Amino acid sequence: MEDPRESAHFWQAGHLGGLELLSARYIDHRFAPHVHDGYAIAVVEAGAERFRHRGVDHLAPAGSLAVINPDEVHTGSKGHDDGWRYRVFYPETSQIRGLMDELELPQGGMPTFSSSVYRDADLVQTFLALHRLVEGEASALQQQTAWREALLALFRRHAQLPKPGEPGRESRAILLAKDLLRERLAEPPSLEELAAAVNLSPFHFARTFRRATGMPPHAWLKQQRLDQARALLKAGCTPANTAAQLGFSDQSHLTRQFKQAYGVGPGEYRNACARSFKTL
CATH class of the missing domain: 1.10.10 (Arc Repressor Mutant, subunit A)
Structure with a gap:
């Protein structure tokens, strides 16, 4: 049975090109090993999150910033008796790539982060304020400006811009x-x-x-199913039809795996995407 003190609010920022965001408090929830096709940038507001990333256990306490590169396997669970409360940005690689020239950053690859947790107080406050700004009623101009300024600061301080990947x-x-x-x-x-x-x-x-890939074939397949489930749900497909199309045994099977990976259920994700679409 889920702890009634847990809560999760997922939505898309219409003024930021559909950027996905999450505001949540988790106590006993455990994220199964999973990947994101874009970045995950999380600001821990209270408590602490423990997660395994690149084969090492990390602790992200309150006042820290956790950053995961695209396609990197990681988990998530409480690192404090009272769990953790955090705010997360999930920018897709296409959204970041589109801003690289605009931010006057060197080209030649996507930004990558060598560390998993950053204790950068100024940057934590920047992203925390940004998340609250997007959640509120700030104008498009204000949101878009703050988003670019936050990313530029993050990339300049902590990212590496690799050379183009070699073929093969x-x-x-x-x-x-x-x-x-x-x-x-x-x-x-x-x-x-x-x-x-x-x-x-x-x-x-x-x-x-x-x-x-960092995971066995069956786990990679599971992640691909979940990625495709997100796409179908975002397009308006019901959780039941999504489960049937992608080989889940039933809707509850999809719901369990989806929440283990993304922290919210497929119905909530679909509804949030539908609300965001209406406001675009």
Whole structure:
């Protein structure tokens, strides 16, 4: 049974190109290992969050900023007896890429963050004020200006801008396997089928896949289903139809996995996206 003291409010910022935001308090909620296709920038307001990221356990206490790069596996749970309260920004890579030139930042790749937790008091206050600003009734001009200023400060202080990735960084076998899994989300192939399709032994394929993605094939498939579920829900599909289309055993199965990954249920996510769309 969920603790009644827990709460989560998810919405999209219409003035910021549909930027996704979350304001939540969690006590016993545990995020299963998952990834985001964009960044996660979280400001911890109270308590502390504990999470595993890049194979290491981290503690983000009140007054800190936790930053996760796209496609990096991480978890989340309480790091304090009373849980944690935080505000999160989820900018997509396309949204960040579109701002790079405008912010006059060097090109050649996406910003990356080598640390997981930053104790930068000034920057924490900047993002905390920004989140509250977007949640309120501030004008589009004010929100858009504050968003750009906050990102510019974050990137200049803590981000690395890598050189363009070299071709072949991810083996062709893994790329082919990913394509096959995406094509068969509802009825995924077995490990033996995947390995045979890319001419590797099942054990060697499984190890190679985990090394390349940070998770085993079944966990990567689960994340792809959840990503596609977000897209369907955002487009107005009901949770029941979404579950049926993507191979979840039933709607409750989708709900459990969706909330473990994103902190809110699929119905709440769909309704928030619908509200945001109406205000655009």
